[in-house]
Amino acid sequence: MHVSVALFTADLRLNDHPPLRAAVDAADAVVPLFVRDRAVESAGFAPPNRRAFLDACLADLDAGLRERGGRLVLRSGDFVEQVCRVVTEADADEVHMAAGHSGFAVRREERLRSALEASGRRLFVHDAVTVAVPPGTVTPSSSDHFAVFTPYYRQWARVPLRPVAAAPRRVPVPDPVRGEEIARGAVSGTSPGLPAGGERAARDQAAAYWRDGLDDYDTVHDDLAADATSRFSAHLHFGTLSPAELVHRARRHGGAGAEAFVRQLAWRDFHRQVLAARPGAARDDYRSKGDRWRTRRTAADEIDAWCEGRTGYPVIDAAMRQLRHEGWMHNRARLLTASFLAKTLYVDWRVGADHFLHWLVDGDVANNQLNWQWMAGTGTDTRPNRVLNPVTQSKKYDPDGAYVRRWVPELADVAAPLIHEPWKLSGLDRAGLDYPDPIVELADGLDRFRRARRKQP
Structure with missing residues (x-):
């Protein structure tokens, strides 16, 4: 019997899945496999929000496979070692997987190819999947x-574009191959507003x-x-x-x-x-500006205020609180919070990128790191010194203050336009607010950034 392995990575679906389609078409039986890679977890890329969402995706994928006469085989440990074990147990001839594009994914793929070829098996890598x-x-x-x-x-x-691949009607899995139980319980430390996972x-x-x-x-x-x-x-x-x-x-x-x-x-x-x-852009400046960023050691209080949503700038605080509650943040808000940290506070963009990667369900190295670099002016932005003013941006993209009120209830009774600048309230209106003053004056932050980039006003 000809057996193939369909190796799932960042492609946890049955519809439009070329590696699975190819594995089914090439063999009498297929092992749908997902490996919880120890290297991913040890590097800190499996925080609670993404781990919980992943569990839901795997459970849903397993359910979809069972409807087609199959099941998902789950293993944990070293990625290459676990794939090779399954290949041996199933006596499989070939493995099909989606191409990865980070330096880590490419190196992992190369290790797997070498290990499989050493035992006379083939690895087929499919483009345009992720x-x-x-x-x-x-x-x-x-x-x-x-x-x-x-x-x-x-x-x-x-x-x-390649044509869309139909989901297979049947996915017969060889009986001898067994996997771990797929987690379906709660994960501690997750955001309360986490979205539902699965195809x-x-x-x-x-x-x-x-x-x-x-x-x-x-x-x-x-x-x-x-x-x-x-x-x-x-x-x-x-x-x-x-x-x-x-x-x-x-x-x-x-x-x-x-x-x-x-x-x-x-x-x-x-x-x-x-x-x-440029795989190094995951941690290093794509285009260095010679910045001497402030770090957690030199700006701990301001960084903590940014992380916790108490900077005194309502739209920034609303966005950071949304991040913690939902594990997600509106794209415009991501730009504003990144500009504020990197340029108004002049804090190293990697501090913000790491905080985002901890909370974001969609925490993705390419999108997250390169968007942070774009906003920090060290990436692909053709205007690297642009600074987004949180007050003018808030008035433009949340004119009535509804977004701010949703996430900063301390300001629920403040009408626009003062909800965007609550420090301008006077008398009892200001005294009754349990909301902090701005941690930095925007003009001071802009001046510091311009001097750091050697761009005098």
């Missing part, structure tokens, strides 16, 4: 990757968004109070939704909202092609 357009598909004439988004997007938009939840969410949200995406995606983004980011991170399928569907839907939505998916691919070409 991205719509794989890194390296489009490149400028003078470099191995695009460093500016707009020219990248022009070429990205012209790339023909079923993802596809239900997508269907609702296609019906009620996509058409207006271009006009409302920056509106903080409207909360009108897709919220697909966690599902894209864990692969319960396919980027290629989403682009296909959005293009068929058509309209300005769909076009703006597709552009955001292109940003996701853009960051992956940057990280694939």
Whole structure:
């Protein structure tokens, strides 16, 4: 009997899954396998929110496989060692998996290929599973990757996407192969507003968004109070939704909202092609400005105030509290909080990136680190010295203060526009507020940043 292994990584779905489809088509029986990689957990990339969401995704994937006569085999430990053990137990001939794009993923894939080939087995790596357009598909004439988004997007938009792969009807699994019990209990330390994980939840969410949200995406995606983004980011991170399928569907839907939505998916691919070409950008400046950042040692009190949502700037505090409560933050709010930490407080962007990675369900090295670098001015932003003013941005994207009131109840009775600048309240109105004064004057922060970048006003 010919047996293959379908190795799941960041692609926890049955629909539009080329490695699973290929494994089913190539063999008499298939082992659907997921390995809880000890290296991922020891590096700190499995904090409570993502661990809980992963558990839900694995349970849902197992349920979907059982409906097709199969089951998910779960193992824990060294990634390569566990895959090779399953291959030996199943007497499998080949392994199918999605291509990864971080330095860690590429090195892990190379180790697995060497180990499998040493035992006479083959590894098939499938592109365009966790991205719509794989890194390296489009490149400028003078470099191995695009460093500016707009020219990248022009070429990205012209790339023909692979067709969507149908979910297999049957996934027969050989009996001798056993796995660990899939966790279904609560994980301690999670955010109380954690979203539901798994492909079923993802596809239900997508269907609702296609019906009620996509058409207006271009006009409302920056509106903080409207909360009108897709919220697909966690599902894209864990692969319960396919980027290629989403682009296909959005293009068929058509309209300005769909076009703006597709552009955001292109940003996701853009960051992956940057990280694939420059893996060190996960921790090092992509374009150093010679910054001598303040660190946790030199700015502990201000960093703590930022993390806990008590900076005295309502939109910043609202966003940081949303992060802790939901394990998610609105994209506009991510830009504002990152600008505030890196440029107004002049704190090392890695401090903020690490805090985000701890709480975000969609905590993704490429998106998180490179968006932080973009906002810190050390990444691909063509205007590296831009600073987002939290007051003017709050008035623009939360004019009535509804977003602030949702997350900063201390200000619930303050009317706009003063809710954006509560320090301007006077007399009893100010005295009755249990809300801190700003931890820094915006003008002082701007002056410090400009002097640090040697850009005098």
